[in-house]
Amino acid sequence: MKRLNNHRAALLIAGLVVSLAVLVGALTAPPGLGAADRNPDGSYTGTKLEGTTPAQWRLIWEEDPAHTATVAWTTAKQPEKSTLLYDSEARQGDLAKYRFQVDATVGQYTDDEIHTWYNHAELSNLKPATTYWFVMVSDNTASREFHFITAPEGDAEFKLLYGGDSRSDRDARRTMNRRMRTLFEEDPEILALAHGGDYVANGEEMEDWDEWLTDHELTVTAEGRMLPVIPARGNHEAEGPLYDEVFNTPGKKDGNFYRTLIGEQFLLVTLNSNISAGGNQADFLETVLHENEQVRWQIANYHRPAYPAVKSPGSALEHWVPLFEKYNLDIAFESDGHALKRTCAIRGGKQADDGVVYIGEGGLGVKQRTPKDDRWYFKGGVAASTLHVQKLTVKKDSLLVESITDEGKVRDSYTAKPRKR
Amino acid sequence: MSSSTAAKAVLRVAVALTIVGAAAQMLLYGGPVLSWLWLNLDWSEAAALRVEHAAAFGLLACVPFVFWGKAWPVLKLVAAWLLFSAFASTMVEPWYPWLTPGAHAARYAAPLALAALSLPPSPRNRRLAEWLLRGGIAATFLCHGVEALLLRAQFIDYLIGASAKLLSHDLSESTATAMLISIGVLDVAAALAILLPRNLWPVAAWMAFWGAVTAAARMVYFGWPNWPETLIRVTNAAVPLTLCLLWTVKPATESEHETIE
Numbered sequence: 001m002k003r004l005n006n007h008r009a010a011l012l013i014a015g016l017v018v019s020l021a022v023l024v025g026a027l028t029a030p031p032g033l034g035a036a037d038r039n040p041d042g043s044y045t046g047t048k049l050e051g052t053t054p055a056q057w058r059l060i061w062e063e064d065p066a067h068t069a070t071v072a073w074t075t076a077k078q079p080e081k082s083t084l085l086y087d088s089e090a091r092q093g094d095l096a097k098y099r100f101q102v103d104a105t106v107g108q109y110t111d112d113e114i115h116t117w118y119n120h121a122e123l124s125n126l127k128p129a130t131t132y133w134f135v136m137v138s139d140n141t142a143s144r145e146f147h148f149i150t151a152p153e154g155d156a157e158f159k160l161l162y163g164g165d166s167r168s169d170r171d172a173r174r175t176m177n178r179r180m181r182t183l184f185e186e187d188p189e190i191l192a193l194a195h196g197g198d199y200v201a202n203g204e205e206m207e208d209w210d211e212w213l214t215d216h217e218l219t220v221t222a223e224g225r226m227l228p229v230i231p232a233r234g235n236h237e238a239e240g241p242l243y244d245e246v247f248n249t250p251g252k253k254d255g256n257f258y259r260t261l262i263g264e265q266f267l268l269v270t271l272n273s274n275i276s277a278g279g280n281q282a283d284f285l286e287t288v289l290h291e292n293e294q295v296r297w298q299i300a301n302y303h304r305p306a307y308p309a310v311k312s313p314g315s316a317l318e319h320w321v322p323l324f325e326k327y328n329l330d331i332a333f334e335s336d337g338h339a340l341k342r343t344c345a346i347r348g349g350k351q352a353d354d355g356v357v358y359i360g361e362g363g364l365g366v367k368q369r370t371p372k373d374d375r376w377y378f379k380g381g382v383a384a385s386t387l388h389v390q391k392l393t394v395k396k397d398s399l400l401v402e403s404i405t406d407e408g409k410v411r412d413s414y415t416a417k418p419r420k421r
Numbered sequence: 422m423s424s425s426t427a428a429k430a431v432l433r434v435a436v437a438l439t440i441v442g443a444a445a446q447m448l449l450y451g452g453p454v455l456s457w458l459w460l461n462l463d464w465s466e467a468a469a470l471r472v473e474h475a476a477a478f479g480l481l482a483c484v485p486f487v488f489w490g491k492a493w494p495v496l497k498l499v500a501a502w503l504l505f506s507a508f509a510s511t512m513v514e515p516w517y518p519w520l521t522p523g524a525h526a527a528r529y530a531a532p533l534a535l536a537a538l539s540l541p542p543s544p545r546n547r548r549l550a551e552w553l554l555r556g557g558i559a560a561t562f563l564c565h566g567v568e569a570l571l572l573r574a575q576f577i578d579y580l581i582g583a584s585a586k587l588l589s590h591d592l593s594e595s596t597a598t599a600m601l602i603s604i605g606v607l608d609v610a611a612a613l614a615i616l617l618p619r620n621l622w623p624v625a626a627w628m629a630f631w632g633a634v635t636a637a638a639r640m641v642y643f644g645w646p647n648w649p650e651t652l653i654r655v656t657n658a659a660v661p662l663t664l665c666l667l668w669t670v671k672p673a674t675e676s677e678h679e680t681i682e
Contacts, residue, residue: 010491018482018495025478029471168460202515236515274516275574276579279594311450312650317641341531367459369451370466 015097041311046214049076049116054136054143057220058226061192061228062250063258065127065151069228070248071136072110074213079138082106084121090397093135094220104136110241111206120248128153128246139245151191155296155396156263159189159229162401164196164303164335165362165388167236170211172387173365175406176216180389182408190391192228193219194268196335196360199246199302203237205331215365230260230270234303238274249300257281259288266394267295267356271302277315279417285320289327296418297399298329299392305334307358309341309371309383321346324356330416333390335362340388340403344380351380357414358377359401382412422463424670425538425547428663429490432535437487439528440499441649442652443506444477449649453510461512476502487532493539496532503529517571523564527632530557534663536631551667558628558660559612565606569601576601584641607631615661620668625661632657 010277012212047055056074071084085098104121119138126132129152136143141177152158161180184190200208215409219227233256237243244253251258251270260268269288271281289298306321314333316334324332334341340363345355361371363386371383387406392399396418446452451473458469483499486492507525513520530553537550539651569576577597592600611631615623636654639647 007491010486010489011494014489014492014495015485017486018479018498021482022475022479026471026475029467029474108490191500239514276577276594276597277574278578278585308580311601312647313643315575319583349483367466370470372449376478 008184036293039134040138046217048212049074051075051332052077052082052138052141054119054138054141056210056217057136057143057146057226057348058213059148059226059228060244060247061151061230062259063259065124065152065192065228065230065260065262066153067124069123069126069148069150071123071134071226072102072246072248073119073121073136073138073143075138078108078117079119080107082119082121082136082138084123084134084143085137086123086132086133088127088130089281090133090145090147095135095137095142095226096137098133104138107245109206109245110148114206114210116206116210118245122248126150129156134391136413144224146220146226148228149191151262154263155265157189157395158191158262159187159394160191160262160392161191161193161389162196162301162333162360162392163362163364164232164234164333164360165198165240165338165361166215166365167198167201167234168193168213168366170365171213172367172406173212174215174218176364176387176389177215179404179406180227181219181221183389183391183404184219184225184227185223187391188225190227191262192230194230194301194333195232195364196301196333196362197232197234197273198236198335198362198366199234201236203234203243203338204240206242213246230268230301231318232256232270232301232303233272233274233337236276255281259283259292261292261295264395264397265296267292267298269298271300271316271320273302273304273314273316278319279285282319282323285323286327289323289329293327293421296421297416298327299395300324300329300332302332303335305336305358305361306332307341307343307346307360307375307377308335308337309339309373309375309378310337321356328354328419328421329356330419331414332356332358332403333360334358335360337361337371338363338366338369340368340382340384340386341371341378342381342401342403342412343377346377351377354419357381357416359360359390359403359414384411386411424667424672425542427666428430428550429538429658429669431533431663431666432531432614433487435655435663436496436532438652438655439503439531440480440484440487442649442655443503443528444480445649446653447473447477452506454506455504455573455678456513469625489674490539493536496536496539500529500532500536516573517568520654521563523560524645526557526560526564526569527656527660528557528653530554530662531558531663534660545605547667553662554660554664554667555615558625558632558657558664561612561615561632561657561660562608562615562628563612566605566612569605569608572598572601576604578640579642583638586641621666622665625664625668628661629658629665632659632661 054073060070062288091097103120306317343358347355368385373383399416458464486495508522534550534553580597639650
């Protein structure tokens with residue numbers, strides 16, 4: 001009996017202590033964003049997928065955007081033939097007038113339930129800094145006329161957008177797509193969007209990509225200018241063939257890491273944080289940084305952060321950061337955390353004026369987390385919870401990165417000066 | 422010291438450390454339950470954070486009771502949260518999520534086994550504890566083995582990073598990949614062997630050694646700030662070590678003597 005009473009007393013004490021601790025934990029939790037902070041939107045519209053009508057357009061840049069590009073689109077049915085007609089002059093969609101054409105590769109997206117088709121038209125031998133006008137034609141159905149501008153050559157000044165994590169919150173994604181379109185319309189010097197990955201929640205489901213692709217149409221300007229995408233793989237599309245089918249396998253298959261030169265003084269290295277960071281990819285990174293040591297601006301883009309705003313660091317910290325520091329990278333763009341961040345300049349795990357700055361964390365259409373703003377590397381930097389996209393203004397004497405919110409306000413800005421290399 | 426006493430001591434320390442690791446993970450980085458409630462179930466971040474903080478504080482409050490045998494039902498609470506957390510991971514983990522509950526099995530099996538050992542000594546309770554430990558560590562090794570055979574990139578980087586840090590040797594990705602396949606085969610073999618109805622203490626000893634190495638790898642690779650990741654995996658070593666003790670240390674009483682051979 002005494003043993004039983006002892007047991008009951010133990011349970012009572014344990015129950016009281018644990019309950020009290022649970023209460024204290026609940027009451028001392030940091031405030032997060034509430035549901036009211038979301039961006040409710042109307043219905044989801046886009047070009048209807050039917051027959052061979054071209055829809056879900058996107059333009060992909062890879063290694064040499066001054067001379068090459070891929071225009072991709074989706075059709076509901078398999079076209080017998082898909083062609084891209086293009087010209088360096090506007091032809092208002094008059095198919096007979098376009099001087100150039102290229103046949104598209106057609107294939108079915110890999111999915112059990114949605115049986116739509118991708119069309120990839122690879123353009124080559126393009127002229128730098130040139131506006132190309134084009135229409136997508138699948139069988140007898142043509143899109144309206146669109147256009148894009150190829151990357152410049154030489155020591156050029158231009159602008160770019162950077163952002164990541166457009167998954168999970170469709171309202172927010174559409175809000176940010178509209179924001180990017182507004183920026184693109186207001187500032188024609190913007191050339192492209194470097195995407196940091198996590199386009200969709202489940203990269204192995206075409207249903208998710210279907211929504212993303214439809215929403216991506218919102219980035220096209222009213223005049224039909226298409227915003228090229230320089231894609232990086234995120235962990236939510238780490239597996240499966242759909243990423244390559246959507247973006248025409250940027251970088252080599254099973255790798256998806258590559259370098260993009262815009263002009264002769266801007267290097268963007270896109271890395272894949274879903275495969276080994278330390279093996280072949282680290283060798284590639286070192287080779288690229290070594291070969292381009294004289295390039296004025298050197299930027300990296302990958303998904304999982306080395307200096308995260310919320311979670312724990314990824315393999316980039318161990319394998320890529322030493323190379324960034326060795327070759328004096330200017331900025332590393334990181335996504336994944338669902339927050340806005342800019343670290344102080346970091347070298348050797350400490351704040352250093354000549355260090356590398358890490359910017360991003362993903363705010364293109366996912367609910368934003370409350371960042372751990374007390375981490376040491378945010379001293380002199382910024383950590384906030386807001387949807388955002390970064391605008392890079394690339395000049396000969398400075399590289400300005402502005403973090404712009406969904407409302408169009410500049411929440412943070414950082415200016416890099418050319419380093420001695 | 423009897424085998425049961427030694428086993429309980431090891432499990433108590435391991436469960437306490439796992440609790441600290443799990444709570445620290447939630448408080449420092451945010452855990453899978455937060456992501457699941459917030460991103461998948463559309464809770465507000467404030468509410469999801471409240472749940473995780475409450476759970477973290479609650480778990481930490483359980484630590485003293487882990488060392489108080491009479492409060493063994495608290496251990497079930499700990500196991501329930503760790504199991505719940507594993508299932509939440511399956512909802513948010515994009516890389517082979519169905520492996521997560523198995524990979525975490527040692528974490529929630531350990532407090533359950535400790536609860537069984539804390540009951541009045543009997544062959545039935547001892548047998549129950551032993552099979553919870555065997556099942557838990559077998560699932561953990563099996564799932565990690567499958568992850569290795571699926572060439573989890575993180576594991577390749579651990580091998581390359583450990584080789585550079587500990588041996589000052591640049592391991593190529595192809596060599597690391599070949600090593601990972603061997604490790605995967607070994608893990609799966611150990612998982613199956615530990616389920617055989619024999620007391621294969623050398624297998625358990627190997628698993629304890631390898632569990633400790635892989636738990637420590639998280640800290641070797643990322644440095645001290647990654648300590649919660651190591652603590653949360655202490656049971657990967659402690660569970661097979663406990664089996665080893667149960668099978669090799671002399672039982673104190675007749676009732677403890679009966680095993681399931």
